[in-house]
Amino acid sequence: xxxxxxxxxxxxxxxxxxxxxxxxxxxxxxxxxxxxxxxxxxxxxxxxxxxxxxxxxxxxxxxxxxxxxxxxxxxxxxxxxxxxxxxxxxxxxxxxxxxxxxxxxxxxxxxxxxxxxxxxxxxxxxxxxxxxxxxxxxxxxxxxxxxxxxxxxxxxxxxxxxxxxxxxxxxxxxxxxxxxxxxxxxxxxxxxxxxxxxxxxxxxxxxxxxxxxxxxxxxxxxxxxxxxxxxxxxxxxxxxxxxxxxxxxxxxxxxxxxxxxxxxxxxxxxxxxxxxxxxxxxxxxxxxxxxxxxxxxxxxxxxxxxxxxxxxxxxxxxxxxxxxxxxxxxxxxxxxxxxxxxxxxxxxx
Numbered sequence: 001x002x003x004x005x006x007x008x009x010x011x012x013x014x015x016x017x018x019x020x021x022x023x024x025x026x027x028x029x030x031x032x033x034x035x036x037x038x039x040x041x042x043x044x045x046x047x048x049x050x051x052x053x054x055x056x057x058x059x060x061x062x063x064x065x066x067x068x069x070x071x072x073x074x075x076x077x078x079x080x081x082x083x084x085x086x087x088x089x090x091x092x093x094x095x096x097x098x099x100x101x102x103x104x105x106x107x108x109x110x111x112x113x114x115x116x117x118x119x120x121x122x123x124x125x126x127x128x129x130x131x132x133x134x135x136x137x138x139x140x141x142x143x144x145x146x147x148x149x150x151x152x153x154x155x156x157x158x159x160x161x162x163x164x165x166x167x168x169x170x171x172x173x174x175x176x177x178x179x180x181x182x183x184x185x186x187x188x189x190x191x192x193x194x195x196x197x198x199x200x201x202x203x204x205x206x207x208x209x210x211x212x213x214x215x216x217x218x219x220x221x222x223x224x225x226x227x228x229x230x231x232x233x234x235x236x237x238x239x240x241x242x243x244x245x246x247x248x249x250x251x252x253x254x255x256x257x258x259x260x261x262x263x264x265x266x267x268x269x270x271x272x273x274x275x276x277x278x279x280x281x282x283x284x285x286x287x288x289x290x291x292x293x294x295x296x297x298x299x300x301x302x303x304x305x306x307x308x309x310x311x312x313x314x315x316x317x318x319x320x321x322x323x324x325x326x327x328x329x330x331x332x333x334x335x336x337x338x339x340x341x342x343x344x345x346x347x348x349x
Contacts, residue, residue, distance in 0.1 A: 016041050016077065018103035019130030021085075021123065023113040026135070032179045033135035034081070034112045041079045041108050049075040055083035061092040065099050068107045078107045086116025097125040151178060156186040159195045166197050170204050172211070172233060212248040215327070219252075220288045224331040231327050235320065242311055242319040249304060249330070255285040256297045296333050303329045 020037055024030040042050050050072070054064045064082050072078040088096070096111070100122075103109065109130075111122060126132055148168050152159055159167060171177060184203055185195055193199075215234060218227035234240045255274055264270040267283030276282045289297060307326040310317055317325075 016108045017130035018105065018107060019100050019109050019111070019126050021111045021113070021118070021126035021130070021132045022135060023118055023123075023132065024135030026175070027114065028177070028179065029135045029175065030113060033133055034083075034110065037110060037133060038079060038081065041077070041110070045075050045077070049073070050077060051079045051081065053081040053083070055081075059084070059087075061088065061095055065095060068099055068109050069104055070107075071104070072106050076106070079110060080107060081110045081112065083112040084114030084116075085111045085122060086114055086118055088119060088122075090119070093119040093122055097121045100125040100129040103129055148175065148178070151182075155182045156191040157182065157189060157193045157195055159200070160197075163195050163197045163200045166200060167204075172214075215245075215248065216252045217284075219249075219327060219331045220284070220291075222331050222333075224328055227327050227331045228324060231323055235323070242323055245323055246304070246308060246311065249326070252285070253297060253300045253304060255282070256289040256292070257301065259286055259289050260294050260297060292333055300330055300333055 022030055022034045022037060024033065038047075038051060052064075052067045054060070054067075059082070061082075064080060067078065068080045070078065082096070085093075085096075096109075100109070111118075111126060123132070145168065148171075149164070152164055152167075167178075167181075171181075181203060185200070186193075188203070189195065189199060212234070215227060215230045218230055231245070234245060235242065258274060259270055262270075262273045264273045264286060267279035267286060270282035270286040271277070271279045274282050274285070292300070303326055307322050310322040311319055315322075
């Protein structure tokens with residue numbers, strides 16, 4: 001087993017911890033990490049004798065803690081799972097934290113986050129008594145790619161390089177769909193099968209959403225077709241409101257406006273001017289400012305202002321059309337390296 005559970009459990013001596021807290025912001029990924037952890041804790045024993053899984057709005061915390069304090073019967077260990085811990089009341093969270101201060105050696109309590117924020121006292125107590133397993137997918141592009149590659153290596157089927165690239169591009173930010181998709185492919189083609197793009201295509205479904213920087217990167221590169229494709233995925237699959245897309249674009253060009261005339265000449269200086277921790281992000285804004293120049297940034301701002309009025313009813317255009325026209329105009333301000341040259345016409349006589 002690989003992924004967040006294996007990598008974090010491997011840091012221990014192999015003996016199960018008394019407490020695990022599985023957290024994350026994507027329910028399918030949290031459930032997958034919890035399932036992997038429980039499978040690891042049960043090992044070769046009968047899950048029916050080892051696992052007690054409690055969840056739901058009618059969760060009886062007292063009964064769950066009684067189970068935690070009861071020695072295992074016909075098994076070497078008891079695994080008690082409490083889900084949706086964000087729904088626990090303050091008094092219930094106190095009870096769970098109190099048990100974690102004096103856990104039973106033969107019990108592993110697995111706390112799984114869900115709706116609502118995890119009570120800080122549970123996070124603190126779990127960190128002291130056991131382990132926290134973070135099922136959150138990294139937000140930066142390279143870590144996300146490494147995360148996806150790690151999951152694919154551990155999959156029951158193997159995707160060739162082209163299929164893996166197609167899958168990553170199609171899922172975008174919706175990586176919670178990955179586990180179910182891999183299971184379907186294994187059921188269809190058999191474990192150990194090698195999947196090519198043609199094998200993958202029928203199972204993909206709707207394209208997932210993408211990160212906002214994919215839109216701004218495509219615009220900066222002058223890749224109009226790519227920018228429009230990304231825009232549609234943000235609005236349709238990502239269900240981002242048009243004004244949210246506008247806010248992304250406003251922030252992007254506002255950074256260039258602040259840098260224009262600031263004297264910043266390096267990514268580090270740009271980050272300081274913008275108040276950003278990441279020189280990488282600030283460096284991209286500085287590079288694009290240099291490509292566009294002051295007048296190019298001014299044109300972008302004017303286009304954004306016009307589109308903002310159009311979204312609020314100035315023209316009566318559909319919102320999707322307003323955004324398409326805006327993205328096309330902004331991408332035309334960028335470098336021309338990715339644009340197709342216009343065919344030359346013959347001279348008229």
